Amino acid sequence: MSAIWYECKVKYRKTDETGNQKVTTEPYLIDAISFTEAESRINEEMNAYISEEFKITNIKVANYAEIHPFENADRWFKSKISLLAYDEESGKERKTNMYFLVQANDVKEAYDNTVATMKGTMGDYTIPAISESPIIDVFPYFSGDEDELEQLEKFNALKASKPEVVAEIEDHMEFVTEEEETVS
Structure with a gap:
């Protein structure tokens, strides 16, 4: 992917695990051709994730x-x-x-x-x-072409996949100790 990536910092009110709200600023990466487009696209992307008010505090070329x-x-x-x-x-x-x-x-x-x-x-x-x-999420550019749709879907599927949680295996094997052997 050859693109210009912009790091956009978004400030908003976030609810933590305990239910408390706090103001936080998080960086996101967005693919755009100008600062203006980066601001427009980050607003569009954040509207999908954040229902409350948010503010773009900084945009810089990454x-x-x-x-x-x-x-x-x-x-x-x-x-x-x-x-x-x-x-x-x-x-x-x-x-x-x-x-x-x-x-x-x-x-x-x-x-x-x-x-x-x-x-x-x-x-x-x-x-x-x-x-x-510190990047929270990455948003690649999609022009709407059919050819790019497959690439975008693959990119989003890869980044959205979560690590597999491996459950610990319980050991049910029993061993006879020396004391038990001498008693029997």
């Missing part, structure tokens, strides 16, 4: 080269990728940094997902940093 949703992940991580290139004129190695936003459940999974997205890259690279992003 420096993400690519966004990668993954199945069964619930958080977003910012991966710093350093592409390594050899400059023949100066004889030095040069690094170019870029950032991916990768969906995962923890840092290790974010690292594995970043490596998976870089699979097939011809050049050398390193991943010097991965940190959890």
Whole structure:
């Protein structure tokens, strides 16, 4: 996905687990071609989620080269990728940094997902940093074309999937202790 991503901060009244309301500001990522379109789209997206009044407090261009949703992940991580290139004129190695936003459940999974997205890259690279992003949700652009509908549905299905909860298995095996053996 080659796009311009805008980080939009939205301030609104949120009800927590205890039923108390507090004012919170959360960042969202939106794909748009201008600040004006980003503001319009974030208003549209937030109207679907927030029934009360909200305010857009900040819009800035995000420096993400690519966004990668993954199945069964619930958080977003910012991966710093350093592409390594050899400059023949100066004889030095040069690094170019870029950032991916990768969906995962923890840092290790974010690292594995970043490596998976870089699979097939011809050049050398390193991943010097991965940190959890405060981004709450990502809204890609959809023009209405039939071709893009399938891509948008796939993107939304991946980002909306939740991690599987693995139930602990109870161990019903019984072992005879030494005391019990000597008694019998």
